[in-house]
Amino acid sequence: xxxxxxTPKFQVLKTGQSMTLQCAQDxxxxxxxxxxxxxxxxxxxxxxxxxxxTTDKGEVPNGYNVSRLNKREFSLRLESxxxxxxSVYFCASTKGRAVNYGYTxxxxxxxxxx
Amino acid sequence: SQQxxxxxxxxxxxxxxxxxxxxxxxxxxxxLQWYRQNSGRGLVHLILIRSNEREKHSGRLRxxxxxxxKSSSLLITASRAADTASYFCATDAGGQAGxxxxxxxxxxxxxxx
Numbered sequence: 001x002x003x004x005x006x007t008p009k010f011q012v013l014k015t016g017q018s019m020t021l022q023c024a025q026d027x028x029x030x031x032x033x034x035x036x037x038x039x040x041x042x043x044x045x046x047x048x049x050x051x052x053x054t055t056d057k058g059e060v061p062n063g064y065n066v067s068r069l070n071k072r073e074f075s076l077r078l079e080s081x082x083x084x085x086x087s088v089y090f091c092a093s094t095k096g097r098a099v100n101y102g103y104t105x106x107x108x109x110x111x112x113x114x
Numbered sequence: 115s116q117q118x119x120x121x122x123x124x125x126x127x128x129x130x131x132x133x134x135x136x137x138x139x140x141x142x143x144x145x146l147q148w149y150r151q152n153s154g155r156g157l158v159h160l161i162l163i164r165s166n167e168r169e170k171h172s173g174r175l176r177x178x179x180x181x182x183x184k185s186s187s188l189l190i191t192a193s194r195a196a197d198t199a200s201y202f203c204a205t206d207a208g209g210q211a212g213x214x215x216x217x218x219x220x221x222x223x224x225x226x227x
Binding site: 004033035040041042043044045048058059090092098099100101102103104105106107108 | 143144145147149154155156157158159162202205206214215216217218219220
């Protein structure tokens with residue numbers, strides 16, 4: 001099925017460990033996004049990539065890095081995980097400007113940092 | 115920074131009743147969108163309303179937009195148990211956030227049979 005695929009679905013990390021969250025879309029979308037969702041906080045933007053080769057910071061970029069590997073893939077890296085990064089992470093993509101087309105979301109990665 | 119804010123935070127109704135949830139935002143927008151999130155799942159895009167539109171329908175969904183009051187409402191008619199989910203509004207903050215959407219904290223709808 002066409003859509004946004006996130007891996008892994010679940011992950012437990014120890015404080016200080018690193019990991020990369022993977023996201024791939026097969027809809028030929030230009031823009032891709034990483035959000036985190038915490039209880040009572042809604043979704044907050046971490047980073048986004050308006051087009052292949054570009055990335056920009058969102059509202060909460062500290063502690064994260066991203067790579068737009070190609071048009072299909074947009075990865076999120078935690079270099080040194082902290083308990084405050086325990087969250088559900090969602091990747092999304094859109095055809096053009098999000099304001100005109102809306103997002104397609106992945107099913108999320110539930111990350112726990114102990 | 116929060117652009118949209120949904121009201122109420124939680125809503126419980128019986129099957130067959132209508133559900134209305136509201137979204138208020140702070141700055142001018144190009145468009146406003148509504149999303150649904152079932153428990154443990156990703157968000158699903160429901161409907162987009164442009165700033166020059168006042169009302170839009172999609173099946174049992176009716177969305178209104180009042181740019182003078184900076185508010186929108188989502189009406190779900192004849193609710194079903196399957197409508198149980200969280201609903202989020204999202205806006206672009208008039209372009210200040212680039213191409214990314216800013217989401218509210220959501221309204222949790224519970225429909226009981």
